[in-house]
Amino acid sequence: MNKIDNTTNVNESLHSFLASKEYTHIAILVDKNTLKHCYPLLKNLPEHDLMIIESGEDQKTISTCIDVWQGLTDNQFDRNGLMINLGGGVIGDLGGFCARTFKRGMDFINIPTTLLAQVDASIGGKLGVDFNGFKNHVGIFSEPDLVIIDTVFLKTLPKSELKSGFAEIIKHHLIADDKAWSKLLSTKWDAMNWPSLVKHSINIKKAVVKKDPNEKGLRKTLNFGHTLGHAIESHYLPSPSPLLHGEAIAIGMIGESYLSYKKMMITKEELDQITNYINSVYTKINIADSDLGVIMKNIRQDKKNKGNIILAALLNGIGTAVWDCQINDEDIAEALMYYNQT
Ligand SMILES: NC(=O)c1ccc[n+]([C@@H]2O[C@H](COP(=O)([O-])OP(=O)(O)OC[C@H]3O[C@@H](n4cnc5c(N)ncnc54)[C@H](O)[C@@H]3O)[C@@H](O)[C@H]2O)c1
Numbered sequence: 001m002n003k004i005d006n007t008t009n010v011n012e013s014l015h016s017f018l019a020s021k022e023y024t025h026i027a028i029l030v031d032k033n034t035l036k037h038c039y040p041l042l043k044n045l046p047e048h049d050l051m052i053i054e055s056g057e058d059q060k061t062i063s064t065c066i067d068v069w070q071g072l073t074d075n076q077f078d079r080n081g082l083m084i085n086l087g088g089g090v091i092g093d094l095g096g097f098c099a100r101t102f103k104r105g106m107d108f109i110n111i112p113t114t115l116l117a118q119v120d121a122s123i124g125g126k127l128g129v130d131f132n133g134f135k136n137h138v139g140i141f142s143e144p145d146l147v148i149i150d151t152v153f154l155k156t157l158p159k160s161e162l163k164s165g166f167a168e169i170i171k172h173h174l175i176a177d178d179k180a181w182s183k184l185l186s187t188k189w190d191a192m193n194w195p196s197l198v199k200h201s202i203n204i205k206k207a208v209v210k211k212d213p214n215e216k217g218l219r220k221t222l223n224f225g226h227t228l229g230h231a232i233e234s235h236y237l238p239s240p241s242p243l244l245h246g247e248a249i250a251i252g253m254i255g256e257s258y259l260s261y262k263k264m265m266i267t268k269e270e271l272d273q274i275t276n277y278i279n280s281v282y283t284k285i286n287i288a289d290s291d292l293g294v295i296m297k298n299i300r301q302d303k304k305n306k307g308n309i310i311l312a313a314l315l316n317g318i319g320t321a322v323w324d325c326q327i328n329d330e331d332i333a334e335a336l337m338y339y340n341q342t
């Protein structure tokens with residue numbers, strides 16, 4: 001079990017929210033793992049329908065949405081119902097999308113139970129599902145009615161999942177806080193203060209989203225590592241042992257740090273520092289030359305592109321990021337080659 005202190009008390013927050021509302025029906029959406037590890041931590045729940053889906057990214061599809069919409073229909077939910085999403089980013093993104101589209105929209109609460117969902121997916125209102133192998137291809141922007149973050153859930157999270165979420169924490173440090181980055185570099189894994197890291201990350205993401213909710217400018221800095229990372233993640237999506245989101249983003253951050261260096265926005269020392277740190281946390285993989293074409297094709301589908309121009313967020317010194325940086329096929333090939341050689 002991970003050693004993690006409590007932050008907010010999930011039961012107190014949930015009960016006080018429910019006491020202030022009058023919902024006709026309540027659904028709690030879980031996957032098989034959060035049913036086992038997280039649902040039992042919710043106490044004195046009002047009457048509700050439990051909706052259970054299989055766990056994993058491959059469930060984040062329209063076909064799972066159909067099951068959820070069917071469940072809501074069978075249980076006679078109307079627009080005054082509430083959906084409580086208890087799980088990681090898959091449950092939050094999919095459950096929120098189902099709730100906001102069912103009968104043109106019912107309320108939903110996110111109770112994120114993975115580190116990734118706590119520091120990233122639950123903030124900023126991006127909802128949706130994957131489509132034909134493309135990540136988050138169909139979706140909407142809509143903020144949850146409430147997000148309850150309690151690090152008690154992280155105790156049962158597999159270490160690989162904790163590391164996956166940690167990639168977003170690294171990202172938040174790199175794009176927004178150079179002092180905290182220096183501190184992070186010297187902190188041993190077992191000495192990580194998760195409640196404090198979670199709060200730090202949430203504050204950074206919230207501040208960015210508040211300044212630019214519609215991702216017209218500053219919010220694009222949160223995509224650091226994600227142009228390459230998403231394309232790599234999509235490429236491995238159908239394989240029997242897919243890369244976790246954060247593992248793909250970690251590779252993306254190394255590649256995009258290389259591009260920041262190539263465009264003379266960070267020094268070689270900074271690039272080495274970032275690369276060595278990320279490689280000390282995540283297992284290296286080798287990206288075969290034969291995978292390059294598919295990864296390029298995936299990058300061309302990126303929602304952040306403008307027409308044929310590929311745009312990425314890059315670092316402009318550690319602790320600052322710039323967005324809408326144009327990159328080309330040669331840059332991408334070089335960045336992946338750099339990663340392979342590290
Ligand atoms: N909306 C956004 O802004 C945003 C941002 C980042 C990522 N995402 C999305 O989030 C998804 C990834 O999220 P994720 O990493 O949380 O994946 P996930 O929801 O698949 O959860 C990871 C695994 O951990 C299990 N799990 C969850 N909580 C647990 C707990 N407390 N104890 C034990 N096991 C537990 C799940 O069952 C699953 O097997 C991706 O689909 C990604 O696109 C969305």
Ligand SMILES: [Zn+2]
Pocket residue numbers: 120168226245249
């Ligand atoms: Zn991410």
